[in-house]
Amino acid sequence: MQLRDTLRFSVHAVASYRARTLLMLLAMAIGVASVVLLVSLGESARHYVANQFSSLGTNLLIVLPGRSETTGGPPPLLGATPRDLTLDDALALTRLSSVRRMSPIVVGSAPVSRHQLEREVLVVGATAELAAMRHLKLIQGRFLPAGDPTRGMSICVIGVKLKTELFGGDQVLGQWLRIGDRRFRVNGVLAPTGMSLGDDIDETVIIPVANAQALFNTASLFRILVEATADDTIATAKERISATITQRHDGEDDITVISQDAILATFDKIFRTLTLAVGGIAAISLVVAGIMIMNVMLVAVSNRRAEVGLMKALGAPRRHILRIFLTESALLSLAGALLGLIAAAAGLRVLAAFLPQFPIVIADWSAPLALGVAVTTGLIFGILPARAASRLPAAEALARR
């Protein structure tokens, strides 16, 4: 039998039994739609996180005080008290050729007030480089000026929400704020960024690192943010940073250097695993659809015993019968899968309309995967009924008893 004829014959048969065909299409469509939907949502979440990270800056390394065996983990609670990171440590890093720029960071919480208005906010001590490294934009004024980080200046840059809360619609640039027991002049207002992985920059005050150390009465740094010169110098930079600090700390390797890429990779891995797990669970519905296909095809075979007997009488060998029924299962699965894909695409479109800030991506591998799995399922679960058909004894199949 020519392939074209087998297909035509199967399509004809499938189209003639509406109820069972619809049932099977529905089962397969639901299976495929749920796989594609869930996998795409997982992928979307992964992309969302990746985008958030890249908006934080590229080729970034974070230097933390304290030794950690596994990168990304917290510094050890017990053991030798690590030596603090100092501003001089940070400045030493600027001499490395693999480092483009760096910003020492001091973080603390302090009351910020203007006239009678007071807020407890996150105060970040940094240098001018931070703006470029973290892609910070300003809607008014300027960021901290470049200069010697060891010398402070009583100026600050504030988040947009803090600006509204403290100044309302008033003139803000050049105005004075009280942070803790010191006065700072507002030099700029940060553009709104919203939530960006936990830090709400809109409610933050950024002051020169030396002033922050004075404010919080500390000589140490919270961390040092370093930007490597390029993608492929991250590893070198990491090594050189460790070596430099170790040397400065009397040979004691007591810092941890994390690359942002490593954190991102961890997140990426988590989301991938999650996506696969969810997709796998959804794939169970494909198996259910497969079992349904098997049942419906078994019924079809017993309804069409006489037809099978006839085809044998007309000279069709077993393998032809097998092929005809397998083609039917495969066609039904494929059609169901296509319907499922359409349903999934429509569902994602609706979701995208309701969640404009969450970028929905259809995982491009999910469609071929779902189609492949659907057809494979159809074939696997179609084998049993097709074999049953091909093994029907012709004489008995043709007899009316």
Added chain:
Amino acid sequence: MIRLDGIERVFQVGEEAVHALHQVDLTVAAGEYVAIMGPSGSGKSTLLNILGLLDRPDRGSYFLAGAKVSDLGEEQQAQVRRHQIGFVFQFFHLVPRLSAAENIELPLTLAGVDPAERTRRVDTALTAFGLADRARHRPDQLSGGQRQRVAIARAVIMHPKLILADEPTGNLDRAAGTEVIEILEGLNREGLTLIMVTHDPELGDRAHRRIRMVDGSIEADSG
């Protein structure tokens, strides 16, 4: 053309063994017109099924056109059915969703004949069997006689040498039955071997040779 030697066919029904055919020997020459008669349950259909390679004997040999077809494998037997044997059944066995033309075309389709050639042969057959104006009709839109004519057209579309008909008029009224018998006899006159099961004595009398079966054995053979 046909030689059966010591054919045995036993069906196991639960505990009981039903001896459907017992020591059947039969020789049929090419071009013969044979009627198989006998009471219900005497093994007529079983014999015809074995002749048509739809069933295998438990013992004995079957030679068809010089070849020992009882020893052939499944695939080769299918090939023999496809090219050498045409079947006509009491219940027509048309595929309900296919049109008359498509039913007649089915053996050609299964054999992988090219569409153009198929159409040509089907058109010829439709005309020859007076079905030209029924080509697009589905079986449920045809009368019994028309359905059996479609079935006969399908049986001969591959130009077999042997036609096996199991009570071909069993489901037809007298007029339609006579018409069908005349078509089959016409094919026989053209040289096809015709073996027909019937329990209508009048139809049996028209055959050139009558075989009477009782309890799975050939009791009488006029040839």
